Amino acid sequence: MNLKATIGMETHVELDTESKMFCSCEVIESEEPNISVCPTCLGLPGALPVPNKTAIEYIVMLSLGTNCNITNEGMFHRKNYFYPDLPKNYQISQFDFPVGINGSLEIVLDEELHSVEIERVHMEEDTGKSVHEGSGRIDSAISTLLDFNRSGIPLVEVVTKPVISTSKMAVAYIEELRQLVIELGISKGKLEKGNLRFDANISVADENSNELGTKVEIKNMNSLKSLEKAIDYEIMRQSKQVEKGESVIQETRHWDENKQVTISMRTKEGSADYRYFSDPDLPNMIIDQEFIKNSKKKIQNLPTDKRKTLKESGLSLSDSNYLDKGEKWLYDLYLSTVENTKDSKSTFNFLTGELQGQMRKAEIDKLPEWVDSEKLANLINLFETNEVSFTSAKDILAKLLGEDIDPKSYASEKNLIQSSDDEEIRALVTSVVKDNQDIVERLEDPDDKLVGFLVGQVMKSSEIKVNPGTVKEVLLKELFG
Amino acid sequence: MSENFNIDDVSNLASIELSEDEKAKLQKDLQIILEHVEALKNVDIKDEKIDIHPLSKVLELRKDESKESLKHEDAMMNSPETKDGHFVVPPSIE
Numbered sequence: 001m002n003l004k005a006t007i008g009m010e011t012h013v014e015l016d017t018e019s020k021m022f023c024s025c026e027v028i029e030s031e032e033p034n035i036s037v038c039p040t041c042l043g044l045p046g047a048l049p050v051p052n053k054t055a056i057e058y059i060v061m062l063s064l065g066t067n068c069n070i071t072n073e074g075m076f077h078r079k080n081y082f083y084p085d086l087p088k089n090y091q092i093s094q095f096d097f098p099v100g101i102n103g104s105l106e107i108v109l110d111e112e113l114h115s116v117e118i119e120r121v122h123m124e125e126d127t128g129k130s131v132h133e134g135s136g137r138i139d140s141a142i143s144t145l146l147d148f149n150r151s152g153i154p155l156v157e158v159v160t161k162p163v164i165s166t167s168k169m170a171v172a173y174i175e176e177l178r179q180l181v182i183e184l185g186i187s188k189g190k191l192e193k194g195n196l197r198f199d200a201n202i203s204v205a206d207e208n209s210n211e212l213g214t215k216v217e218i219k220n221m222n223s224l225k226s227l228e229k230a231i232d233y234e235i236m237r238q239s240k241q242v243e244k245g246e247s248v249i250q251e252t253r254h255w256d257e258n259k260q261v262t263i264s265m266r267t268k269e270g271s272a273d274y275r276y277f278s279d280p281d282l283p284n285m286i287i288d289q290e291f292i293k294n295s296k297k298k299i300q301n302l303p304t305d306k307r308k309t310l311k312e313s314g315l316s317l318s319d320s321n322y323l324d325k326g327e328k329w330l331y332d333l334y335l336s337t338v339e340n341t342k343d344s345k346s347t348f349n350f351l352t353g354e355l356q357g358q359m360r361k362a363e364i365d366k367l368p369e370w371v372d373s374e375k376l377a378n379l380i381n382l383f384e385t386n387e388v389s390f391t392s393a394k395d396i397l398a399k400l401l402g403e404d405i406d407p408k409s410y411a412s413e414k415n416l417i418q419s420s421d422d423e424e425i426r427a428l429v430t431s432v433v434k435d436n437q438d439i440v441e442r443l444e445d446p447d448d449k450l451v452g453f454l455v456g457q458v459m460k461s462s463e464i465k466v467n468p469g470t471v472k473e474v475l476l477k478e479l480f481g
Numbered sequence: 482m483s484e485n486f487n488i489d490d491v492s493n494l495a496s497i498e499l500s501e502d503e504k505a506k507l508q509k510d511l512q513i514i515l516e517h518v519e520a521l522k523n524v525d526i527k528d529e530k531i532d533i534h535p536l537s538k539v540l541e542l543r544k545d546e547s548k549e550s551l552k553h554e555d556a557m558m559n560s561p562e563t564k565d566g567h568f569v570v571p572p573s574i575e
């Protein structure tokens with residue numbers, strides 16, 4: 001029996017607003033606990049929630065960016081459960097009328113485009129943070145410490161349909177979603193800061209079956225690396241069970257980063273037990289055409305648009321995707337540089353390989369102010385037209401990163417320019433051939449190793465740099481006609 | 482009465498411990514509420530406009546501006562136990 005895996009992703013995106021979702025407390029990044037809290041986000045009795053307009057704009061932008069239909073009359077529900085980081089004992093969320101439904105997100109896998117169907121995009125609020133105090137092992141904690149600075153920060157949950165089939169595809173999806181929220185300017189999109197948090201629903205079934213297998217939810221994956229590993233592990237675990245004829249238990253498991261396995265969380269509550277009901281504090285939310293139009297106006301450059309521009313410059317899909325997902329300055333630098341160079345691929349290679357590599361080595365994360373696209377284009381053109389060798393180009397770049405030089409003048413000054421002047425080279429070749437008659441006589445064909453030796457002799461005999469390609473060409477013509 | 486709901490499930494979900502006497506009393510009360518709901522199901526609303534929310538008011542949105550929050554000391558004031566600026570509660574692990 002051949003098995004196939006089916007994966008659905010649930011991603012929480014923390015929005016980058018000034019104030020929280022339902023109160024005016026500032027959204028802060030601070031280690032100091034409980035300094036941006038009020039009766040609303042502490043869940044004190046009698047406090048009333050008032051939604052943040054910008055957060056609603058942002059979720060509409062994200063819904064549009066994922067090609068969703070917008071629900072014009074939506075509402076908020078209470079999701080009821082007990083946990084100390086949720087002091088109201090319910091989370092304000094959305095249930096059957098989410099802001100966005102039935103969308104799709106285009107992702108890139110190597111040289112192929114795929115579309116991931118989106119089921120829903122809904123608004124909710126974040127919880128507080130708990131720290132378990134004790135011996136370090138959570139099962140022997142002696143008390144729990146609570147910080148509500150995060151409580152009430154606007155969160156958008158994006159849920160895909162079960163349409164993802166591999167861990168690689170899941171990673172590409174998260175990368176795309178992350179780039180989308182950054183491009184939209186609605187979230188900082190930093191995984192390490194928890195701006196994006198994701199769970200995966202995974203099931204395994206016979207590839208010929210139309211039905212999905214039993215779904216297992218995986219939580220606690222903090223990086224793309226752990227997402228990939230957790231999915232691969234879980235597919236393997238479930239496949240083994242199915243192959244042995246055992247049934248997979250529907251449950252929630254968490255990824256243990258140290259042990260590199262998924263572990264059952266033995267959760268008590270099923271999904272039907274949240275007792276969702278419409279929040280009586282919050283009347284229906286009308287998102288009319290005017291509101292949608294205004295939100296749309298704020299959308300500028302989507303990742304798909306960026307990839308299109310990059311592809312039009314002559315890059316492959318995967319190279320375009322690389323620049324689209326990379327830092328903004330590199331994307332901008334590439335586009336302005338390639339305007340003045342002849343070859344997009346070698347421009348891409350030079351900037352992403354040589355330039356980024358040297359910057360890493362020199363431990364600089366920003367280009368010096370004097371390094372602009374014009375100088376880089378000049379430099380790329382110097383080796384593209386064989387005026388300097390690639391080795392010299394690398395040296396010139398290293399110099400350029402340290403001080404303000406003009407690549408071309410520097411190359412002439414340091415005698416790095418290779419001559420491709422045929423006349424000049426022919427004279428050199430003639431003289432070398434004359435001086436090495438013994439070797440010339442031993443030559444049998446143009447592929448003879450001795451040709452290389454003669455090219456070397458020509459290079460050596462010249463006071464200026466000559467282009468070895470041209471030398472070889474002239475030499476072969478001289479010797480073999 | 483179409484369904485007999487389980488008072489133990491409900492008290493468990495609500496995290497409220499009930500004595501046998503309380504269970505018996507609440508079982509009866511809640512059963513009556515369910516009967517009311519059952520009666521509502523018989524009303525013909527085929528041609529009615531659906532009012533999903535009890536209020537006919539439309540949600541007002543607030544401008545995204547932060548304002549001063551509670552002072553830290555005031556926020557912690559009613560807590561029986563605090564530590565390093567945190568609220569302290571009994572160990573709770575998901």
Ligand SMILES: [Zn+2]
Nearest residue numbers: 023025038041
């Ligand atoms: Zn607040």
